[in-house]
Amino acid sequence: MKPLQFGSVTIDCPVVLAPMAGYTDAAMRTLCLEHGAGAVYTELTSAEGIRRDSQNTFAVLKTSGNEHPIAGHIFGRDPEAMAEAAKYVEETGLFDWIDLNCGCPVKKVVSRGAGAALLKDLPALGNLISTVRKSVSLPVTVKTRIGFNHDFADHLEIGRVVEESGADMIAVHARLAKNFHGGDPDWEKLGEMKQALNIPVIGNGGVNSVADAEQMVDVSGVDGVMIGRGAIGNPWIFDEIRRGRRDACDTGTVPQASRLLERRAMMAEHLKRLVLLNESKQEVSSRAVKYTAEEAACIQFRTHIPYYVKGLFDKKQLLIKLASLLTVDAIMDEVDNLFEKNINPRRGAESAEG
C-alpha cells in the first residue's frame, strides 16, 4: 500500500489501529505501533467532558508522549463544544490530527444526538465538521459508518457531506450503526465511496488477517485499512500485513511453542505498560483512588486476556480465576500455568492428575 497523506500527516504504511473504548489506551497503542501499526487513535473522548474539565476525560487522552502518528478521537453533538475540545487536543501538542466520531452506535452517545445519530441529520453533521475545521490548524478527519439504519443509509451522501465540510480524510466502518459490530461488512460500498470522493478513504470492518486486508483493498481500492478487534491480543497483525506474512502469530489455532512464548512475553509487557500508565495517571490526579495502579491495570487487562489466549487448550480455568486476581504476579502465574500446559501438554495432564 502506498503512503497516505492528508494535511500535515503522512502515514507511511496505512494499516491503522481503530479507536476502541476500553482497549486502545497508551499501553495497547504503543505495542501496536512497535509492531507495525501505521497510525493509532485514542479511545472515545467526550467533548463535553473536556469542556467540564473532567479529570476522567483527560485521563482518556493520556499518551506515552511518543506515539505518532496519533489522532485525538472526540465525540459530541454541539459544534461549539466540539470546536473547544478540538482546540484543547491541538494545544496539548501530543496529537497529529483530530478525529471526529460520527459512527458510535452506543445508546449513551446516540441518545444525545452524537456519534451515529449525526447520520440521521446530515446538515448537523456538516455543520459540526466545518465548525471544528475552522477552529484548529491540525488536520480534521471523520470516522463514520455506511449509514445509521436502512432509512438513513446513503453512504455516498454521507461521504459528500464529510468531504464538502472540509474533512481531510474519512475512515468508514462498512456496517450500519444499527448492526453495531455484527454481520458482514459491505466492502463494495467502501469502493463506491472511494470512487466518489477526492479525500483519502480508510476502510474498516472485518479485517482480521493478511488475506482480509488484501481482499478489502482488492474489492474497494481504499487508501488504507483500519483494524479493530483483529488487533486485540494480536499486535502482530500489523507486522504480518506490512510484510505480507501469514505466519507471524496465528491466534486462531494452536501455534507452535516459540509463538506461544512470544504471546506470553507480549502479555507480560502489556500488563507492565498498563501498570505504568495507571501510575502516571494517578500521579497527576487529585482524586482519591479506589484501586492501586497495579490493581487498576489487572482489572483493565481482564478484557484483553481472552483474546491473547484464544485457541489455547484449557484456558477456561484462567478465565474463571481472572475475576479475583489483582496482582501482576498472580495473573502471570496463572498465565504461565496455561502456557506450560499448552507447550508441554503431558506435564499439564500430570499436574492435573495430582
Ligand SMILES: Cc1cc2nc3c(=O)[nH]c(=O)nc-3n(C[C@H](O)[C@H](O)[C@H](O)COP(=O)(O)O)c2cc1C
Ligand atoms: C470494544 C469496542 C470499542 C469500540 N470503541 C470505539 C470508539 O471509541 N470509537 C469508534 O469510532 N469506534 C469504536 N469501535 C468500533 C471500531 O473502531 C471498529 O469500527 C469496529 O470494531 C469494526 O472494526 P473491526 O471489524 O476491525 O473490529 C469500537 C469497537 C469495539 C469492539
